Amino acid sequence: MLKQSQVDQLQARTAEMLARQGILLTPEEHRAIEIADFGLGEIERTGLELITYINTDRYCAKELVLLPHQICPEHKHPPIGSIPGKMETFRCRWGRVWLYIEGEPTATIQAHIPTGSEDYYTVFHEIELHPGEQYTIPPDTLHWFQAGEEGAIVSEFSSTSRDEYDIFTDPRIRRQPEVAEA
Protein backbone atom coordinates (compact mmCIF):
# COMPACT_ATOMS: atom_id res chain seq x y z
CA MET A 1 0.00 0.00 0.00
CA LEU A 2 1.25 3.51 -0.79
CA LYS A 3 1.98 5.88 2.06
CA GLN A 4 0.62 9.40 1.83
CA SER A 5 4.20 10.71 1.92
CA GLN A 6 5.04 8.59 -1.16
CA VAL A 7 1.99 9.93 -2.96
CA ASP A 8 2.99 13.52 -2.15
CA GLN A 9 6.55 12.93 -3.33
CA LEU A 10 5.50 11.24 -6.58
CA GLN A 11 2.91 13.93 -7.30
CA ALA A 12 5.64 16.56 -6.95
CA ARG A 13 8.02 14.57 -9.15
CA THR A 14 5.31 14.10 -11.81
CA ALA A 15 4.39 17.79 -11.85
CA GLU A 16 8.08 18.66 -12.17
CA MET A 17 8.60 16.31 -15.12
CA LEU A 18 5.55 17.84 -16.82
CA ALA A 19 6.60 21.42 -16.04
CA ARG A 20 10.05 20.78 -17.51
CA GLN A 21 8.26 20.10 -20.81
CA GLY A 22 6.05 23.18 -20.47
CA ILE A 23 2.98 21.20 -19.41
CA LEU A 24 1.36 23.15 -16.58
CA LEU A 25 -1.32 22.05 -14.12
CA THR A 26 -3.70 23.98 -11.89
CA PRO A 27 -3.25 23.50 -8.12
CA GLU A 28 -6.42 21.33 -8.12
CA GLU A 29 -4.98 19.15 -10.88
CA HIS A 30 -1.68 18.85 -9.00
CA ARG A 31 -3.54 17.52 -5.95
CA ALA A 32 -5.49 15.14 -8.21
CA ILE A 33 -2.43 13.53 -9.86
CA GLU A 34 -3.14 9.83 -9.61
CA ILE A 35 -0.33 7.62 -8.37
CA ALA A 36 -1.16 4.08 -9.50
CA ASP A 37 0.92 1.29 -7.99
CA PHE A 38 -1.60 -1.36 -9.04
CA GLY A 39 -1.37 -2.85 -5.56
CA LEU A 40 2.01 -4.46 -6.27
CA GLY A 41 4.03 -2.30 -3.88
CA GLU A 42 6.86 -1.67 -6.34
CA ILE A 43 5.84 1.60 -7.91
CA GLU A 44 9.24 2.54 -9.34
CA ARG A 45 9.11 -0.68 -11.41
CA THR A 46 5.38 -1.20 -11.98
CA GLY A 47 3.22 1.88 -11.86
CA LEU A 48 1.89 4.95 -13.59
CA GLU A 49 1.38 8.62 -12.76
CA LEU A 50 -1.50 10.33 -14.49
CA ILE A 51 -3.65 13.39 -14.61
CA THR A 52 -7.16 13.26 -16.11
CA TYR A 53 -7.90 16.53 -17.88
CA ILE A 54 -11.45 15.59 -18.80
CA ASN A 55 -13.57 12.45 -18.73
CA THR A 56 -17.14 12.81 -20.03
CA ASP A 57 -19.63 10.25 -21.30
CA ARG A 58 -18.27 10.98 -24.81
CA TYR A 59 -14.47 11.38 -24.59
CA CYS A 60 -11.50 11.44 -22.24
CA ALA A 61 -8.05 13.03 -22.22
CA LYS A 62 -5.20 12.31 -19.82
CA GLU A 63 -1.50 12.97 -19.49
CA LEU A 64 0.43 9.82 -18.53
CA VAL A 65 3.83 10.09 -16.88
CA LEU A 66 6.25 7.19 -16.60
CA LEU A 67 9.36 7.18 -14.44
CA PRO A 68 12.57 5.80 -16.01
CA HIS A 69 11.87 2.17 -17.05
CA GLN A 70 8.50 2.22 -15.26
CA ILE A 71 6.01 -0.27 -16.71
CA CYS A 72 2.24 -0.07 -16.99
CA PRO A 73 1.13 -3.70 -16.70
CA GLU A 74 -0.77 -5.69 -19.32
CA HIS A 75 -4.49 -5.04 -19.49
CA LYS A 76 -7.43 -4.56 -21.83
CA HIS A 77 -10.60 -2.52 -21.93
CA PRO A 78 -13.57 -4.85 -22.48
CA PRO A 79 -17.00 -3.86 -23.80
CA ILE A 80 -19.45 -2.74 -21.12
CA GLY A 81 -22.91 -3.92 -22.09
CA SER A 82 -23.56 -2.67 -25.62
CA ILE A 83 -20.73 -0.08 -25.48
CA PRO A 84 -17.49 -1.17 -27.15
CA GLY A 85 -14.39 -1.18 -24.94
CA LYS A 86 -12.31 1.94 -24.45
CA MET A 87 -10.28 2.94 -27.50
CA GLU A 88 -7.00 4.74 -26.73
CA THR A 89 -4.62 6.90 -28.74
CA PHE A 90 -1.19 7.23 -27.12
CA ARG A 91 0.86 10.19 -28.32
CA CYS A 92 4.43 10.35 -27.04
CA ARG A 93 5.26 13.90 -25.95
CA TRP A 94 8.65 13.41 -24.39
CA GLY A 95 11.06 10.55 -23.71
CA ARG A 96 10.58 7.17 -25.31
CA VAL A 97 7.96 4.45 -24.90
CA TRP A 98 7.76 0.85 -25.98
CA LEU A 99 4.17 -0.24 -26.45
CA TYR A 100 3.19 -3.90 -26.76
CA ILE A 101 -0.07 -5.10 -28.25
CA GLU A 102 -1.60 -8.29 -29.60
CA GLY A 103 -0.16 -9.42 -32.95
CA GLU A 104 3.01 -10.89 -34.44
CA PRO A 105 5.50 -11.04 -31.52
CA THR A 106 8.67 -8.98 -32.03
CA ALA A 107 11.71 -11.29 -32.05
CA THR A 108 13.72 -9.38 -29.43
CA ILE A 109 11.74 -6.88 -27.39
CA GLN A 110 13.44 -3.86 -25.86
CA ALA A 111 11.40 -3.68 -22.66
CA HIS A 112 12.47 -5.33 -19.42
CA ILE A 113 9.72 -7.24 -17.64
CA PRO A 114 10.03 -7.11 -13.84
CA THR A 115 11.48 -10.31 -12.41
CA GLY A 116 8.73 -12.45 -10.91
CA SER A 117 6.04 -11.00 -13.19
CA GLU A 118 7.05 -12.75 -16.43
CA ASP A 119 3.88 -14.87 -16.47
CA TYR A 120 1.66 -11.81 -16.64
CA TYR A 121 3.02 -10.39 -19.90
CA THR A 122 1.67 -12.30 -22.89
CA VAL A 123 1.62 -9.94 -25.91
CA PHE A 124 4.86 -8.85 -27.55
CA HIS A 125 4.15 -6.96 -30.75
CA GLU A 126 6.42 -3.95 -30.15
CA ILE A 127 5.74 -0.36 -31.22
CA GLU A 128 8.42 2.18 -30.34
CA LEU A 129 7.15 5.73 -29.87
CA HIS A 130 9.30 8.84 -29.93
CA PRO A 131 8.06 12.40 -29.29
CA GLY A 132 5.50 13.35 -31.92
CA GLU A 133 4.59 9.73 -32.69
CA GLN A 134 1.33 8.06 -31.74
CA TYR A 135 -0.52 4.79 -31.93
CA THR A 136 -4.21 3.92 -31.51
CA ILE A 137 -5.09 0.75 -29.60
CA PRO A 138 -8.38 -0.87 -30.65
CA PRO A 139 -10.95 -1.74 -27.95
CA ASP A 140 -10.68 -5.05 -26.09
CA THR A 141 -7.02 -5.54 -27.09
CA LEU A 142 -4.32 -6.54 -24.60
CA HIS A 143 -1.54 -3.94 -24.21
CA TRP A 144 1.23 -2.82 -21.89
CA PHE A 145 3.98 -0.24 -22.11
CA GLN A 146 7.29 0.79 -20.60
CA ALA A 147 9.30 4.01 -20.67
CA GLY A 148 12.91 4.24 -21.75
CA GLU A 149 15.81 5.32 -19.55
CA GLU A 150 14.64 8.92 -19.06
CA GLY A 151 10.97 8.17 -18.40
CA ALA A 152 8.22 9.44 -20.69
CA ILE A 153 5.23 11.71 -21.05
CA VAL A 154 2.35 10.33 -23.11
CA SER A 155 -0.88 12.13 -24.01
CA GLU A 156 -3.82 9.76 -24.00
CA PHE A 157 -6.89 10.62 -26.10
CA SER A 158 -9.69 8.12 -25.76
CA SER A 159 -13.33 7.26 -25.48
CA THR A 160 -14.83 7.45 -21.99
CA SER A 161 -12.58 6.03 -19.26
CA ARG A 162 -14.05 3.50 -16.81
CA ASP A 163 -10.91 2.19 -15.10
CA GLU A 164 -12.88 -0.08 -12.75
CA TYR A 165 -13.76 -2.35 -15.71
CA ASP A 166 -10.14 -2.81 -16.89
CA ILE A 167 -9.00 -6.41 -17.02
CA PHE A 168 -5.39 -7.02 -15.96
CA THR A 169 -3.51 -10.20 -16.85
CA ASP A 170 -1.83 -10.26 -13.41
CA PRO A 171 -4.46 -11.43 -10.87
CA ARG A 172 -2.54 -9.73 -8.02
CA ILE A 173 -3.32 -6.30 -9.46
CA ARG A 174 -5.72 -3.88 -7.78
CA ARG A 175 -6.42 -0.92 -10.09
CA GLN A 176 -7.93 1.38 -7.47
CA PRO A 177 -5.07 2.77 -5.37
CA GLU A 178 -5.12 2.21 -1.65
CA VAL A 179 -3.33 4.86 0.34
CA ALA A 180 -2.39 4.48 4.00
CA GLU A 181 -3.10 7.36 6.36
CA ALA A 182 -0.10 9.69 6.74
Added chain:
Amino acid sequence: MLKQSQVDQLQARTAEMLARQGILLTPEEHRAIEIADFGLGEIERTGLELITYINTDRYCAKELVLLPHQICPEHKHPPIGSIPGKMETFRCRWGRVWLYIEGEPTATIQAHIPTGSEDYYTVFHEIELHPGEQYTIPPDTLHWFQAGEEGAIVSEFSSTSRDEYDIFTDPRIRRQPEVAEA
Protein backbone atom coordinates in the same frame (compact mmCIF):
# COMPACT_ATOMS: atom_id res chain seq x y z
CA MET B 1 -8.63 32.33 -51.45
CA LEU B 2 -5.34 31.18 -49.95
CA LYS B 3 -2.33 30.74 -52.22
CA GLN B 4 -0.32 27.56 -51.89
CA SER B 5 2.71 29.68 -50.94
CA GLN B 6 0.72 31.21 -48.03
CA VAL B 7 -0.31 27.76 -46.87
CA ASP B 8 3.31 26.54 -46.97
CA GLN B 9 4.48 29.59 -45.04
CA LEU B 10 1.77 29.32 -42.38
CA GLN B 11 2.34 25.58 -41.98
CA ALA B 12 6.02 26.27 -41.32
CA ARG B 13 5.18 29.08 -38.88
CA THR B 14 2.68 26.86 -37.04
CA ALA B 15 5.12 23.94 -36.76
CA GLU B 16 7.77 26.33 -35.45
CA MET B 17 5.44 27.77 -32.78
CA LEU B 18 4.59 24.21 -31.69
CA ALA B 19 8.22 23.05 -31.73
CA ARG B 20 9.24 26.01 -29.57
CA GLN B 21 6.92 24.54 -26.90
CA GLY B 22 8.26 21.03 -27.38
CA ILE B 23 5.25 19.85 -29.40
CA LEU B 24 6.62 17.78 -32.27
CA LEU B 25 4.86 16.58 -35.42
CA THR B 26 5.66 13.84 -37.90
CA PRO B 27 6.44 14.95 -41.48
CA GLU B 28 2.97 13.67 -42.53
CA GLU B 29 1.33 15.75 -39.81
CA HIS B 30 3.35 18.82 -40.84
CA ARG B 31 2.02 18.50 -44.39
CA ALA B 32 -1.50 18.04 -43.02
CA ILE B 33 -1.53 21.21 -40.88
CA GLU B 34 -4.81 22.85 -41.75
CA ILE B 35 -4.76 26.55 -42.52
CA ALA B 36 -8.33 27.82 -42.11
CA ASP B 37 -9.05 31.32 -43.39
CA PHE B 38 -12.82 30.72 -43.32
CA GLY B 39 -13.05 32.21 -46.80
CA LEU B 40 -12.66 35.76 -45.50
CA GLY B 41 -9.24 36.43 -47.04
CA GLU B 42 -7.77 38.01 -43.88
CA ILE B 43 -6.10 35.07 -42.22
CA GLU B 44 -3.83 37.07 -39.91
CA ARG B 45 -6.98 38.59 -38.35
CA THR B 46 -9.58 35.84 -38.78
CA GLY B 47 -8.27 32.31 -39.04
CA LEU B 48 -6.95 29.24 -37.31
CA GLU B 49 -4.10 26.78 -37.77
CA LEU B 50 -4.72 23.24 -36.59
CA ILE B 51 -3.48 19.70 -36.62
CA THR B 52 -5.84 16.79 -36.05
CA TYR B 53 -4.06 14.06 -34.12
CA ILE B 54 -6.97 11.65 -34.22
CA ASN B 55 -10.64 11.79 -35.20
CA THR B 56 -12.63 8.56 -34.78
CA ASP B 57 -16.34 7.92 -34.49
CA ARG B 58 -15.86 8.13 -30.69
CA TYR B 59 -13.41 10.97 -29.93
CA CYS B 60 -11.18 13.59 -31.45
CA ALA B 61 -8.00 15.45 -30.43
CA LYS B 62 -6.45 18.45 -32.13
CA GLU B 63 -3.82 21.08 -31.46
CA LEU B 64 -5.05 24.58 -32.31
CA VAL B 65 -2.57 27.36 -33.02
CA LEU B 66 -3.52 31.04 -33.06
CA LEU B 67 -1.28 33.81 -34.38
CA PRO B 68 -1.04 36.98 -32.28
CA HIS B 69 -4.56 38.41 -31.90
CA GLN B 70 -5.93 35.91 -34.43
CA ILE B 71 -9.63 35.19 -33.96
CA CYS B 72 -11.61 32.01 -34.59
CA PRO B 73 -15.05 33.30 -35.59
CA GLU B 74 -18.33 32.61 -33.78
CA HIS B 75 -19.89 29.22 -34.46
CA LYS B 76 -21.69 26.30 -32.87
CA HIS B 77 -21.79 22.54 -33.29
CA PRO B 78 -25.41 21.45 -33.78
CA PRO B 79 -26.83 17.96 -33.23
CA ILE B 80 -26.61 15.67 -36.25
CA GLY B 81 -29.70 13.47 -36.32
CA SER B 82 -29.90 11.78 -32.92
CA ILE B 83 -26.25 12.54 -32.05
CA PRO B 84 -25.75 15.58 -29.77
CA GLY B 85 -23.52 18.34 -31.17
CA LYS B 86 -19.76 18.24 -30.73
CA MET B 87 -18.61 18.89 -27.17
CA GLU B 88 -15.18 20.57 -26.88
CA THR B 89 -12.64 20.96 -24.09
CA PHE B 90 -10.11 23.72 -24.77
CA ARG B 91 -6.91 23.48 -22.74
CA CYS B 92 -4.51 26.40 -23.08
CA ARG B 93 -0.94 25.13 -23.46
CA TRP B 94 0.89 28.33 -24.21
CA GLY B 95 0.09 32.03 -24.63
CA ARG B 96 -3.28 33.42 -23.64
CA VAL B 97 -6.79 32.96 -25.01
CA TRP B 98 -10.05 34.76 -24.48
CA LEU B 99 -12.99 32.47 -25.05
CA TYR B 100 -16.54 33.77 -25.44
CA ILE B 101 -19.66 31.69 -24.97
CA GLU B 102 -23.37 32.16 -24.43
CA GLY B 103 -24.30 33.55 -21.01
CA GLU B 104 -24.12 36.77 -19.00
CA PRO B 105 -22.15 39.22 -21.20
CA THR B 106 -18.90 40.48 -19.67
CA ALA B 107 -19.08 44.26 -19.20
CA THR B 108 -15.83 45.08 -21.00
CA ILE B 109 -14.42 42.30 -23.12
CA GLN B 110 -10.70 42.08 -23.79
CA ALA B 111 -10.89 40.75 -27.35
CA HIS B 112 -10.84 42.99 -30.41
CA ILE B 113 -13.43 42.12 -33.04
CA PRO B 114 -12.22 42.77 -36.59
CA THR B 115 -13.65 46.00 -38.02
CA GLY B 116 -16.49 45.25 -40.40
CA SER B 117 -17.37 41.97 -38.68
CA GLU B 118 -19.02 43.36 -35.54
CA ASP B 119 -22.46 42.05 -36.55
CA TYR B 120 -21.25 38.47 -36.53
CA TYR B 121 -20.17 38.31 -32.89
CA THR B 122 -23.17 37.97 -30.60
CA VAL B 123 -22.02 36.17 -27.39
CA PHE B 124 -19.79 37.92 -24.89
CA HIS B 125 -19.42 35.82 -21.76
CA GLU B 126 -15.64 35.97 -21.39
CA ILE B 127 -13.40 33.19 -20.09
CA GLU B 128 -9.68 33.94 -19.95
CA LEU B 129 -7.43 30.91 -20.27
CA HIS B 130 -3.78 30.81 -19.29
CA PRO B 131 -1.43 27.84 -19.76
CA GLY B 132 -2.73 24.88 -17.75
CA GLU B 133 -6.30 26.16 -17.68
CA GLN B 134 -9.19 24.66 -19.61
CA TYR B 135 -12.88 25.06 -20.30
CA THR B 136 -15.48 22.66 -21.70
CA ILE B 137 -18.03 24.06 -24.16
CA PRO B 138 -21.38 22.24 -24.15
CA PRO B 139 -22.82 21.03 -27.49
CA ASP B 140 -24.87 23.43 -29.63
CA THR B 141 -23.52 26.52 -27.82
CA LEU B 142 -22.24 29.58 -29.69
CA HIS B 143 -18.55 30.35 -29.06
CA TRP B 144 -15.56 32.21 -30.49
CA PHE B 145 -12.04 32.86 -29.27
CA GLN B 146 -9.04 35.10 -29.78
CA ALA B 147 -5.38 34.82 -28.81
CA GLY B 148 -3.48 37.46 -26.86
CA GLU B 149 -0.50 39.41 -28.12
CA GLU B 150 1.88 36.44 -28.45
CA GLY B 151 -0.59 34.01 -30.04
CA ALA B 152 -1.61 30.78 -28.37
CA ILE B 153 -1.52 27.01 -28.47
CA VAL B 154 -4.71 25.24 -27.36
CA SER B 155 -5.25 21.49 -27.07
CA GLU B 156 -8.76 20.52 -28.10
CA PHE B 157 -10.25 17.29 -26.72
CA SER B 158 -13.71 16.55 -28.06
CA SER B 159 -16.31 14.17 -29.31
CA THR B 160 -16.13 13.30 -33.02
CA SER B 161 -15.37 16.27 -35.26
CA ARG B 162 -17.61 16.90 -38.29
CA ASP B 163 -16.53 20.39 -39.34
CA GLU B 164 -18.85 20.44 -42.36
CA TYR B 165 -21.87 20.70 -40.01
CA ASP B 166 -20.55 23.71 -38.05
CA ILE B 167 -22.85 26.74 -38.11
CA PHE B 168 -21.10 30.11 -38.32
CA THR B 169 -22.83 33.36 -37.40
CA ASP B 170 -21.13 35.16 -40.30
CA PRO B 171 -22.88 34.09 -43.54
CA ARG B 172 -19.78 34.98 -45.59
CA ILE B 173 -17.82 32.17 -43.96
CA ARG B 174 -16.78 29.04 -45.85
CA ARG B 175 -15.35 26.46 -43.46
CA GLN B 176 -13.70 24.24 -46.04
CA PRO B 177 -10.51 25.98 -47.18
CA GLU B 178 -10.06 26.74 -50.85
CA VAL B 179 -6.47 26.87 -51.99
CA ALA B 180 -5.37 28.33 -55.33
CA GLU B 181 -2.87 26.37 -57.40
CA ALA B 182 0.73 27.45 -56.76
